[in-house]
Amino acid sequence: MATIGYVRVSTNEQSVEAQKHSLAATYNVERWFEDAGVSGAVKALERPGFAALVAFLRQGDTLVVSAVDRLGRDTLDVLGTVEALQSKGVSIISKREGFDLSTPMGKAMLTMLAAVAELERSNIKARQMAGIEKAKAEGKAMGRVKTIQDADVAGWRMANSASIAATAEHFGISTASVKRACSLKQATLVAP
Secondary structure (H helix, E strand, C coil): CCEEEEEEECCCCCCCHHHHHHHHHHCCCCEEEEEECCCCCCCHHHCHHHHHHHHHCCCCCEEEECCHHHCCCCHHHHHHHHHHHHHCCCEEEECCCCEECCCHHHHHHHHHHHHHHHHHHHHHHHHHHHHHHHHHHCCCCCCCCCCCCHHHHHHHHHHCCCCHHHHHHHHCCCHHHHHHHHHHHHHHHHCC
8 A cells, every 4th residue: 555656747848856846745655657748638548657657556555646637638538547546446636636536525526527527528529510510511521532433343243243242352442331332333223
């Protein structure tokens, strides 16, 4: 049951020493992990120091950070990180916010973070859908550019009496693309 410190600064011109000093004044930190010159926009588990920290942490350990934003800038990432550490049996304390998951207040904070994360996900989806609708209204093409013509695929398959798999291999496309091309071709043959 160790107290582990994590510090992070976004640029190489900054120093982690102020964070270490602040945490060491309050907690008896047994081991430090750090990411220097790594933006908070980088997902926590993609940072080398944080990934090493997660691998090191054991059930019953306490992780201390100077502020929740040291874990990440993105609410969704912070929440995911907190939940992953909590599932390992690790307590997390943020000195600035007084965020301690081992207390009822800390658990309430986590619940509020979850609600904010859900709202953020909903807002992101709404903005995405609004952007798609706007693009469609402006006549912009959606999705990938087609690399094959449906008529070519259906025609080659019919002319060679080929299976869907053989046709997919011949054109270097998925079997789903072959099925779609052939069903579209069939629909155009039936249409008046």
